[in-house]
Amino acid sequence: MKGDPDLNMLDVLCPMHLVVRNDGRIVHVGPTVQKLRPDMTWIGAHFFEHFDVKRPKSVQSITDMRRKVGTKIHLALRGDPSSDLKAVLVPRSDGADDVVINLSFGISILDGVRTYGLSNADFAATDLAIEMLYLIEAKSAAMDSSRQLNLKLQGAKIAAEEQAFTDTLTGLKNRRAMDHVLARLVSRKLGFAVMQIDLDYFKAVNDTLGHAAGDHVLQAVAQIMVEETRAADTIARVGGDEFTLILPEIEAQQTLLNVGERLIERLEKPILFQGKECRISASIGTVWIRENQNVVPKDILSDADIALYQSKNAGRARQTIFDGRRRPLVS
Amino acid sequence: MHGLINRSVQNFVCDTFGKDVWLQVTQRADLGFSEFEAMLSYKDDITPRLLDSMAAVTHRSLTDLLEDIGTYLVSTPKLEGVRRLLRFGGVNFEEFLQSLDDLPDRAKLAVSDLDLPRMELDEKPDGQFDLICQSPVPGFGLVMTGVLRVIADDYGALVVLDHETTADGFERVSITLIDTDFAEGRQFELGAPII
Numbered sequence: 001m002k003g004d005p006d007l008n009m010l011d012v013l014c015p016m017h018l019v020v021r022n023d024g025r026i027v028h029v030g031p032t033v034q035k036l037r038p039d040m041t042w043i044g045a046h047f048f049e050h051f052d053v054k055r056p057k058s059v060q061s062i063t064d065m066r067r068k069v070g071t072k073i074h075l076a077l078r079g080d081p082s083s084d085l086k087a088v089l090v091p092r093s094d095g096a097d098d099v100v101i102n103l104s105f106g107i108s109i110l111d112g113v114r115t116y117g118l119s120n121a122d123f124a125a126t127d128l129a130i131e132m133l134y135l136i137e138a139k140s141a142a143m144d145s146s147r148q149l150n151l152k153l154q155g156a157k158i159a160a161e162e163q164a165f166t167d168t169l170t171g172l173k174n175r176r177a178m179d180h181v182l183a184r185l186v187s188r189k190l191g192f193a194v195m196q197i198d199l200d201y202f203k204a205v206n207d208t209l210g211h212a213a214g215d216h217v218l219q220a221v222a223q224i225m226v227e228e229t230r231a232a233d234t235i236a237r238v239g240g241d242e243f244t245l246i247l248p249e250i251e252a253q254q255t256l257l258n259v260g261e262r263l264i265e266r267l268e269k270p271i272l273f274q275g276k277e278c279r280i281s282a283s284i285g286t287v288w289i290r291e292n293q294n295v296v297p298k299d300i301l302s303d304a305d306i307a308l309y310q311s312k313n314a315g316r317a318r319q320t321i322f323d324g325r326r327r328p329l330v331s
Numbered sequence: 332m333h334g335l336i337n338r339s340v341q342n343f344v345c346d347t348f349g350k351d352v353w354l355q356v357t358q359r360a361d362l363g364f365s366e367f368e369a370m371l372s373y374k375d376d377i378t379p380r381l382l383d384s385m386a387a388v389t390h391r392s393l394t395d396l397l398e399d400i401g402t403y404l405v406s407t408p409k410l411e412g413v414r415r416l417l418r419f420g421g422v423n424f425e426e427f428l429q430s431l432d433d434l435p436d437r438a439k440l441a442v443s444d445l446d447l448p449r450m451e452l453d454e455k456p457d458g459q460f461d462l463i464c465q466s467p468v469p470g471f472g473l474v475m476t477g478v479l480r481v482i483a484d485d486y487g488a489l490v491v492l493d494h495e496t497t498a499d500g501f502e503r504v505s506i507t508l509i510d511t512d513f514a515e516g517r518q519f520e521l522g523a524p525i526i
Contacts, residue, residue, distance in 0.1 A: 114522035120422040133521050134419040138441030141412045142370075149370045 004028075006092075013124055014102045020047045022097035024062050032122045033103065036077060047101075052076045054084070062099060065089050075103070081115050084108055105129070110136055167237040169215060170222035178236035178244050182297045185248065191291035192248040193256050196304035197225075197263070199241035200281040200316040213273040217280060220271045228262050244304075250288060253321060260284045260319035268317065283311040284319035332378040332468070333445045337367040340381055342410070343403045348389055360384035372444060378468055397470045398494075401477020405485070416441070417482055418519045423511055424488035428452055428460055450475070458508040463501050472502025479506065487516025 010017055011030050019028035029042040037050075053059045055074040065073065066089070073087045086106040092098040105112035109132055112118065123129045165177035173181075185192050199221065206214035218241070225235045225243065234246040250256060263282060270277035285308025287300050307322040314320070344353045357365040360380045367373065386393040405414045416437075420430030430437075435447040448466035455461065462479075464472040476494045483490040489510040495503050 110522055112522075113520075117520065117522075119519075119521055130419060130521070134416060134437065135440060137412065137419075138416055138437075141416075142442045146370045149368055152368075 006094075010100065015122060015124060016104065017100055017102040018042070018047070019092070019098050019100055020062060022062050022099075024048055027098065032118065035116050035118060035122060036083070037079070050078050051085075052078060065101075066091065066099065083112060083115065109133065170219055170237050172222050172225070172243070173234055173236040175236060175238040175244075178234060178238060178246065179297065181234045181246050182300065185246065185289075186295055186297055186300070189292045189294075190248060191250065191289060191293075192246060193250045193286055193288045194300050194304045195245035195247065195256070195260065196285045196301070196308045197243040197245065198283045198308060198312065199243075199267070200283055202241040202280050205278045205280060209273060209276060209278060213276070213278055216273045217271050217278050221267060221280075224266045225263065228259065228266065244301075253288060256286050256288060256321060257319070260286065264317060264319065281317035283308060283316050285309070285311055285322065286319060287322045332373055332375050333442070334367050334369045334371040334373060335442065335445055337373055337378060337381065338369040339404060339410075340378075340385065340400065341367050342407075343400045344385055344389075346407060346409070347399070347403065352388060355388045356381065356384045359388055370442075375467075382470070393470065394473055397473035398477040398480075401474035401479075402481055403477070404474070405478050405481040414482070414485065415519070417478070418485065424483055424486040424490070425508065425511060427482060427486065428462070428506065428508075431462060460506040460508065462504040462506060463497075464504070465501055469496070469500075469502070472496075472504050476504050479504065484514075485517045485519075487512060487514040489513035 007019065007028055010019075015030040016032040017030045018026055018033055020026050024047045026042050026045050026047055034042065042050075047062065048060075052075065053065075053073060054076050056068065059065050059068060059073065069089055069091065071088070073089065075085045075087045077083045077085060083105065086104045087101050089099050089101045092100060109129055113129075113133065120130055165173055165180070167174045182194070199217075202214065202217065205217055218237070221243070222235070222237065225245065229235060229245060229247065232248055234244075236244045236246075238244045245259075247256070247259070264284065267280060267282045270279050272278070285304045285306065287304045287307065289295055289300060303322045307320040310320040311318045341353060344356055354365055360377075360383075362377065362381070382393060382397070386396055389396065404410060405417060417427070420434070420437075421427035429452060431450050431452055435449060438445050438447045448464055448468075448471045450465075451463045453461040453463065462472070462475060464475060466472070472494055476492050479490070479492055483492075488508060491507040491509065493505045493507075495505075497503050
């Protein structure tokens with residue numbers, strides 16, 4: 001077989017081929033097939049000792065394979081390492097019984113070159129395998145880069161949204177966030193309470209001690225509100241010295257009264273700013289919405305405002321619970 | 332200009348001169364930002380401004396810097412991928428040179444909106460090649476000179492390179508291939524894991 005010009009030609013054009021006799025005996029392998037099992041003597045071995053036909057299932061011999069000339073056959077290389085291969089078979093044209101079976105890694109090309117340490121020289125110069133490998137690497141790199149950009153943009157988006165819902169001075173939620181929460185609770189007809197809180201005497205702090213003192217007080221107030229509420233409650237700063245609390249799952253009016261009382265009590269303790277005492281208090285108006293009530297956010301807020309003004313008019317530093325019949329109960 | 336190109340300049344300046352110098356470069360170029368995203372596109376006028384500012388801040392000639400950028404692109408371990416993708420071009424340096432005509436198309440296959448300048452290889456007798464670059468931004472030939480210097484080394488080839496700008500505004504890199512098998516060269520495994 002050595003020096004057969006046809007075989008030399010095949011070695012260049014399709015270096016991953018085998019020439020097999022009708023009885024299954026291998027009489028020649030291309031240089032790349034040799035690389036799959038470098039230490040093995042291919043010549044004289046039986047084709048089906050080393051290859052399983054996976055599809056079509058009906059093919060179990062070279063005679064069967066001859067009926068599939070020119071069509072794709074799925075093979076598996078036996079032994080270790082094993083590989084799935086695509087194959088196509090043609091009979092030799094010189095009248096002999098031999099068939100030429102050309103192999104390819106198909107889609108497993110990357111595994112193939114890695115497993116067997118193949119190089120450019122192991123593929124025909126016209127084989128697109130190298131371009132395929134190039135594309136896999138280039139696309140993976142580009143995709144990786146894009147993914148990083150996506151993650152970065154996603155992070156920036158979350159941060160921007162976070163900012164858009166946050167009052168930057170106090171770190172509390174802002175009015176937008178509060179509207180959002182309120183709308184959600186209303187649409188689900190859940191039970192909750194809305195507490196409208198106005199700081200009393202805050203303007204005096206601002207006027208006498210300056211804006212820095214005012215800002216400091218607002219931050220301290222925010223801190224107190226966070227401490228006096230549950231994690232599930234929403235605390236929003238909705239104006240200069242106006243706050244709205246949304247408290248879900250309230251079981252009893254007394255709970256609300258307790259929260260309001262504690263808040264006022266703590267807010268009335270002097271807040272120190274640069275050694276000076278800032279004294280404020282708070283007026284509160286609360287609306288308690290029971291489960292399955294048909295309400296609209298606008299009315300809830302205006303009812304809370306009515307209750308709040310009752311507190312203010314009654315002398316500040318107190319809370320009022322809106323009783324639903326527009327006859328607020330001042331306590 | 333594609334973000335990949337601007338980002339390459341950023342990586343080069345940061346790795347070579349430091350982050351502080353990069354911030355000075357971006358301020359001087361009046362970009363209004365200091366980080367390029369590799370996968371976004373930027374206005375064409377940004378790149379020349381960036382390059383001029385880089386030369387001014389580092390007190391180096393743009394010619395030297397551009398060639399250094401080319402060298403950096405294919406030699407920094409951070410961008411091992413670039414070297415590998417170029418090595419797919421051929422099994423030896425000569426085959427690699429012959430593949431340069433395809434480089435813009437190859438780049439496009441990877442990143443469809445990346446426009447690399449057209450290049451044409453002229454083969455001369457006695458192992459001489461001329462690489463003609465037609466770039467909208469002058470200096471691409473200098474970058475290629477830096478790239479070729481490293482890649483020749485990578486293949487183990489001994490070459491002499493020379494860059495000039497022709498009368499009609501093209502850039503010409505003349506390549507004298509003295510020995511294709513001068514040194515061992517660096518290993519290139521087709522299926523190396525992707526970094």
